[in-house]
Amino acid sequence: MSDFKMPSLGADMDAGTLVEWLKQPGDKLGKGDVIAVVETQKGAIEIEVFHDAVMGVHLVEPGERVTVGTTIARLDDGEIEEPEHEAAAPPSALPATETLAPAAVAHIRKPEEERLKITPAARKRAEEMGIDLQIVSPDAAGVIGLAELEAAAKGQTPILTRTKAGIDPVEMRRAIAAAMARSKREIPHYYVSSDLDVTALMTWLEGENRKRPVAERLLYAVPLIRALCLSLAKTPELNGIHEGDVFRPDEAVHAGIAVSMRGGGLIAPAILNADTLDLDVLRKALADLVQRVRAGRLKSSEMTSATVTISNLGEKTADMLMPVIYPPQVAIIGCGQIRETARFKSGAWQARRVMTVTVAADHRVSDGRIAARFLNDAQRQLDHPEKL
Known part of the structure; x- marks a missing residue:
């Protein structure tokens, strides 16, 4: 035992x-x-x-x-x-x-008195998802649990609008604050930023999406994450866990993806082996992860396996993000919004699209030279999006 x-x-x-x-x-x-x-x-x-x-x-x-x-x-x-x-x-x-x-x-609430035998968790989830309990088949013991509810949801069009779903926003904010305070207290952060040129990426993406059905089109976050993960695979000093005064780099890149939650708050579950996934697999994994974050259904392996975190602010947000490392990880990559700027390239001024990418890393494990090397490699990846 x-x-x-x-x-x-x-x-x-x-x-x-x-x-x-x-x-x-x-x-x-x-x-x-x-x-x-x-x-x-x-x-x-x-x-x-x-x-x-x-x-x-x-x-x-x-x-x-x-x-x-x-x-x-x-x-x-x-x-x-x-x-x-x-x-x-x-x-x-x-x-x-x-x-x-x-x-x-x-x-089970009064199992002898109620026709439906359903756990409180399943009853609560059914209300949040808009599922009629009359269509849900119980298990062999005659009880409706979360597993039976999920099976029923696949047979109809559930309203996946988990709002607070029992989550106390005050407690969640306290938990986030405690973790970030610990991070800043225990981890000697350093920051390195660079304006990465994403013009080639966006031009390629626009052409690629014209070839695809609407449901299979790529958000720019997908090739961006792919490029960053490929560069992280070459930079083990930024990809791993520091515990007990020992750093353990990881051969695989399990990328924690920061996702905002409805009602406020942030969570960063991992896409496992993200550096090995092609764009279409990564697209599906990202969409699934975001949907389950918003529905409040994640797996423990996704919450405990991340070796690095990527936080992308998205469009119409801010130019730069200075993120805080999520312990026991040793790095987090912060990506600002894409913006247009003038750059002198090939002997002339050109309008280019750039994104400020910031590496926050643990000085116990690496230094600024390592982060700069990572950013340079990421730029090379983004210059050839057709190879991602």
Whole structure:
């Protein structure tokens, strides 16, 4: 048996509230399976298991708020395949007489009195998404949970307009402030900026999008992220984690993408292996990530795996962003809006489109020369957008 603990889903999280168990004692678990939903200051996060196991006992009931590192369940790490001979049920399994898991029962409002057996989390989500509960099929135990709600949503056109969805904006702002205060207190920041010429990128993008169906057209953020990630792959000093006075560069670029939340606040879940994704795969991954941020449904791996963060202000915003590193990462890339300016190029003044890109990095790991090298390589990537 092993302990499954409340994970840390970012530097701004010290505790979380268990919303719902999605796996019950005795269920077989595969790597990557979502076993629970945890509410944090930034929304509901789906918690994954990272190895094959069997769900043992639940040690925390839905609705309980527990600190990071608290054991919330036990997993049986032994053989998952059923033995050929009959064996006694493991002590962690539910008694055969039980028809509903304790976690589900705890979440059902008066199950004997109501026709619909639905967890509070699912009821709340259905209201936010505009889904008629009459069309939702319950699970084998007759209970409607978040998983059944999501399955039903795929069969209709849900209104994905999560507003605050139980998120306390004051608490979220406090969490962000605490994480950023820690960052500025513990990390010796330095900043290097450069005006990158994106004229070639935008010209290529306009031509490329004319060839594509509307639904498959690219926002400029997609090739921009692709170019930055390719350059980050060549600059390990900016891509990794610093913990316990040790820096661990990562071979893969798991790019945290800063996304603004409805109602205020910011969250930066990761697109895993972003440096290996072509433009179309990256486009879909980015669109999916933004949609799930706004709907309040992210996975724990997306919240804990980022090796660097990219923050793009977008159009009609500001020329420059001086971002703050999100610990334990060692760098964050801030991109301002695209603007037109005059530049002397090829013997004449030309109207060019530029973007100020700023690297905020950790002086314990790198220095300005490294950041400048990264920006120069990013410019080379952007000069040849057809190769991205």
